[in-house]
Amino acid sequence: MKKLVQSTGLAAILALTGSMAFAEDSTDAIKIPTHNWSSQIVGAHIVGKLLEKTGATVEYVSTDSQVVYTAACEGDVHLVHEVWEGAFGVAFQKVVDEGCVVDAATHDAKTREEWWYPSYVEEICPGLPAWDALNACAEKFATAETSPKGRFLGGPVDWLKHDAERVEALDLNFEVVNAGSAAALWAELESAAKRKEPIVLFNWTPNFIEALYEGKFVEFPEFDAKCKDDPSWGTNKDMTYDCGNPKDGYLKIAAWKEFPTKWPKAYAVLQKINFTNMDVAVQAKLADIDNMEPAQAADKWLADNESRWKAWIDPAS
Ligand code: TMO
Numbered sequence: 001m002k003k004l005v006q007s008t009g010l011a012a013i014l015a016l017t018g019s020m021a022f023a024e025d026s027t028d029a030i031k032i033p034t035h036n037w038s039s040q041i042v043g044a045h046i047v048g049k050l051l052e053k054t055g056a057t058v059e060y061v062s063t064d065s066q067v068v069y070t071a072a073c074e075g076d077v078h079l080v081h082e083v084w085e086g087a088f089g090v091a092f093q094k095v096v097d098e099g100c101v102v103d104a105a106t107h108d109a110k111t112r113e114e115w116w117y118p119s120y121v122e123e124i125c126p127g128l129p130a131w132d133a134l135n136a137c138a139e140k141f142a143t144a145e146t147s148p149k150g151r152f153l154g155g156p157v158d159w160l161k162h163d164a165e166r167v168e169a170l171d172l173n174f175e176v177v178n179a180g181s182a183a184a185l186w187a188e189l190e191s192a193a194k195r196k197e198p199i200v201l202f203n204w205t206p207n208f209i210e211a212l213y214e215g216k217f218v219e220f221p222e223f224d225a226k227c228k229d230d231p232s233w234g235t236n237k238d239m240t241y242d243c244g245n246p247k248d249g250y251l252k253i254a255a256w257k258e259f260p261t262k263w264p265k266a267y268a269v270l271q272k273i274n275f276t277n278m279d280v281a282v283q284a285k286l287a288d289i290d291n292m293e294p295a296q297a298a299d300k301w302l303a304d305n306e307s308r309w310k311a312w313i314d315p316a317s
Contacts, residue, residue, distance in 0.1 A: 220244030
């Protein structure tokens with residue numbers, strides 16, 4: 001009897017150490033969010049295809065780009081591979097501080113999201129790119145909807161750019177009109193550029209737009225973390241957002257806190273994925289200029305970057 005108990009105990013110990021040493025990734029699907037701009041959607045499919053190479057099953061879930069951080073906190077989605085500092089830094093940091101999301105990796109890409117104009121606008125509004133040149137020519141940017149104020153064409157509201165707060169804090173004679181989609185931004189830019197009409201709109205880098213148009217970002221007062229929390233910081237002593245967006249913003253990968261233990265092999269790959277500015281721009285271009293479907297664009301990127309991702313999925317590297 002005693003012997004039996006001992007050997008059962010030994011078997012249990014062996015089984016336990018075995019399961020620890022050879023922990024297999026869960027067969028549950030890894031849920032990857034897709035958002036409303038093209039590099040992100042293509043990149044999501046690249047990330048998905050790389051995780052599939054570890055044996056994982058993945059599922060793509062269309063998700064609001066702010067709500068995604070709560071969803072990742074609750075484990076409803078499992079990663080966010082394009083965390084732009086300017087748009088999502090606050091939402092991301094909040095869930096990292098709560099301990100439910102981990103900062104899995106930082107891409108090499110440096111990002112900027114800001115008011116932007118095509119180059120010919122400098123002739124219409126001298127003094128640009130300095131932000132304080134805008135008020136003198138605000139009326140030239142007016143539309144029927146905003147006249148006599150100038151129109152700033154912002155991105156979809158879920159990118160949460162605080163443009164209206166900035167307009168107020170810097171006393172700009174502009175009104176923010178949010179585009180319903182990224183495609184609507186580019187359509188307005190194209191039609192303005194054809195007629196060389198004044199336009200100032202939200203844009204970012206890396207993006208495919210820089211391959212199509214010469215242009216510049218408006219230079220607002222330099223970003224400082226205090227600008228968004230401390231009204232007394234900056235030129236306006238009573239208001240926050242009297243500054244621009246970060247110029248060298250990070251691009252990070254976030255993961256649900258259970259990801260590393262639930263899918264350890266997939267997590268090791270996720271941590272090695274590293275996109276450059278060129279990668280993100282190319283991902284946008286494949287969708288927006290070459291009109292590829294996301295999965296097809298992802299296959300193209302993977303075919304063109306094989307030696308890089310082979311190193312990312314190699315457990316020995
Ligand atoms: C988050 N975005 C790249 C659309 O600015």
